[in-house]
Amino acid sequence: RWNWVILLNCWLTITYNTLNTITRRSHSLSVEEQVLIALRFYASGTFYQVVGDNVGVDKSTVSNVAKAVSIALAIIDCTHVHIQAPHERDWEYINRKGRYRINIQLVGDADLIITNCVVKWPGSVYDARILRESALYRELQTNRPDGIILGDSAYPLLPWLMTPFLAATTPAQARFNTAHCKTRCAIQRLNGVLKRRFACLNYLRVEPQGACNIILACIVLHNIATRHNVPLCEVYDAPGPVEEPDQPLVFCRNEGLTGHVVRDAIVRNYF
Known part of the structure; x- marks a missing residue:
């Protein structure tokens, strides 16, 4: 079971000044109640009606709570998330x-900490x-990092972003x-x-902007939970072999040349 107390304590100081008062018929919901309702929705991924029945609200x-808490969390800090068909520009x-x-x-x-994210693009964008x-x-x-990022072949080969060889021709390249x-x-x-921690990310029944806010909130929560060693409800098995992306391969001559030089140097010195 989740350690809700750890997450709640981490968030309360953040959300007190950003969450609007939301009413529950005869009285308003406290910040604690709003956060706990949102957490239940994120973790269960079930319908709003089911969550409401469990906690005694409609x-x-x-x-409203999920929207408010998600926005409050999103201002603090690529996989695909399945959403329902949008009412506008659904083809995108x-x-x-x-x-x-x-x-x-x-x-x-x-350590499975998310250090950077972009959450706004439709699924048709590469x-x-x-x-x-x-x-x-x-x-x-502009500012070359002291290190490199690893990406699959859907990304360009850059001095700071290393992608695999499409066809290794030497033992050293194969080892790389x-x-x-x-x-x-x-x-x-x-x-x-x-997605295991936040079942709602398996299918969001909201419009794209609301989905993006919820995703950002879950990313913030994930980092808090990971830093506090909050375990998953069940043991998570290691992933299977990494598959190549179902996207066009990226070729960029100018940047690729410099990226090739860096990658070849890494292979020569370490593999």
Whole structure:
């Protein structure tokens, strides 16, 4: 079972000044009650009506609470999240598999902490475009980081972003690909833990903007829970082999040349 107390204590100082008062017929809900209702929704992923029946409020109150808490959390701080068909411009949210999705860019570390995220793009947008239009891309292109980010072949090969060899031609390149794959399993596991911890992310029955707010709130909660060693309800199994993305391969001549130099140097010195 979740340690709700840890999460609640971490959030109360943040939310007191940002959550609006939401009424429950004869009296308003306290901040504690609002946060706990939102947490129940995030963790269960069930209908608003079911959550409301469990805590003694109507579904409209649960909807208002989830929206308010999500916005409050989103101002603090890529996997796909399944959503219902939007009422407007629904075609933009259909991914290559024909499903309505929000495409999320996540950057994580080996401890499964999410260090950067972009949560706003429809499912039809490719990972490479999301990266190129992000603040992270602009920052790292200008200020080279002391380290590198690993990405799959849907991303461009850059001096600070290493992708695997599409076809390893030497034993050293093969060893690089193997190490790259094993290390990149961390982001696959992070995606799995995030959706295991917050069942609502398996299918959000809200419009895209509301979905983005809920996703951001869950990301903030995930980091708090991870830093406080809050366990999952059940043991989470390690992910299977990392699969190549179902997206066009990225080729960029100018940036790719410099990226190739860096990747070749890594292979030569360490593999």
